[in-house]
Amino acid sequence: MATPLVVSDVAKSFTMHLRDGVTLPVVKGVSFSIRAGECAVLGGPSGAGKSSILKMLYGNYAVDEGQIIVQHGGGLIDLASASPRTVLSVRRHTIGYVSQFLRTVPRVSALDVVAEPLVERGEDRETARAKARALLAQLNLPEKLWALPPATFSGGEQQRVNIARGFITEHPILLLDEPTASLDARNRDVVVELIDAKKTAGVALLGIFHDLDVRDAVADRVIDVTAFAAGKIAA
């Protein structure tokens, strides 16, 4: 089966120049791959570096060492050393990401926040909005909220907008950082359904889920991040 994402020997540390330049090692020797149609889950305690790994895979955090090989545009690229322009293209076409919190943009309606990634990929605005409506309905977001900017929404409402925005495109790789953290049981189940549909469609998923029920429902495999602890001697 196809393997659209291969991570090898990735290391990450933070150097805090404002605190006498102390270096905080986070992970090293991070190596795994994700196949099309599977959902792998990053496991490990708080602070182990799960979100940091996801952010490196999205180009949001810089990578100190190692390679992140992604199938993109008919070829392979190394995201760890890619130019900003290549990273932008990867985000538009290949890797989607649902962050833990929605970053709101003033004056843009929830519907357009969700439709935007499709419009960026060249879909016409009305088609994109129709898909956005369907997803927001599936996630039980009250219709009266669709035309409003999400800045004033509750945590769970914002998160559902964020999930819809992440799931609306057909990116072959999808990264999920605790997408169900602020959702009730009914909507957690919807997210599980959405993830299953992505798997069936052959998407490679990598997620972080604190909720054990959700994790058990979606995970094909758990990648234990403590194995990559930067303090530890590599096995």
Added chain:
Amino acid sequence: MTDEPLLRVSALSKFYGSRVGCENVTFDLWPGEVLAVVGESGSGKTTLLNCLSTRLLPSSGTASYRMRDGQRRELYRMSEAERRFLMRTDWGFVHQNPADGLRMTVSAGANVGERLMAVGDRHYGRIRATAVDWLSRVEIDDDRIDDEPRAFSGGMRQRLQIARNLVTGPRLVFMDEPTGGLDVSVQARLLDLLRGLVTDLGLAAIVVTHDLAVARLLSQRMMVMKDGRVVESGLTDRVLDDPRAPYTQLLVSSILQV
């Protein structure tokens, strides 16, 4: 997306006597990309922008620009007339102070129409219709078309300046603190408007700002300047979320949340 950068800047420096304006700046800008230039007061942002827009000539370095016909031209080797033509047709320049970019004693409609005439449009009815259309795009009511910008608020003037610059369909827009000097609620509206226009028109832009939230909202890429030099550059969210240079860390830590 084409595989040729729109603007290619190499080792650009500008000295004012022995004082450094900007030093050794190198980057490429592609069509449709918005690059934010941030840094403290005196770090060389305006100097760089003025060199790029050829309002100022650099002390050394080169910049080439891909013309509409696909040819690359060296900006600092063009004649004065050629540069003026580029500025009128293919480029826009949005000043922090709208009074620097507008003609304060002619009507709002004429401020917009003038740019169209400068690119050769002579048809009065069409010019006026386009002006009305652009004023509405920047949310200025059409009953204000005959008013002079002197009678406008700061936010309205800035929106008018933007309309004046975008009406000719430029491919590259330079902006120096486009939301500076406006109060916060007016800023938010202007930013939102700019963000929409830049995306809809697929503009490339270089935006100088000291406001990291503005950079986050408008740009995909960012350059951080200090003492005339670029100390860090990359994707905007990468630079803001994982700042590497000591100065960038200081800049990011000194604001609440972006």
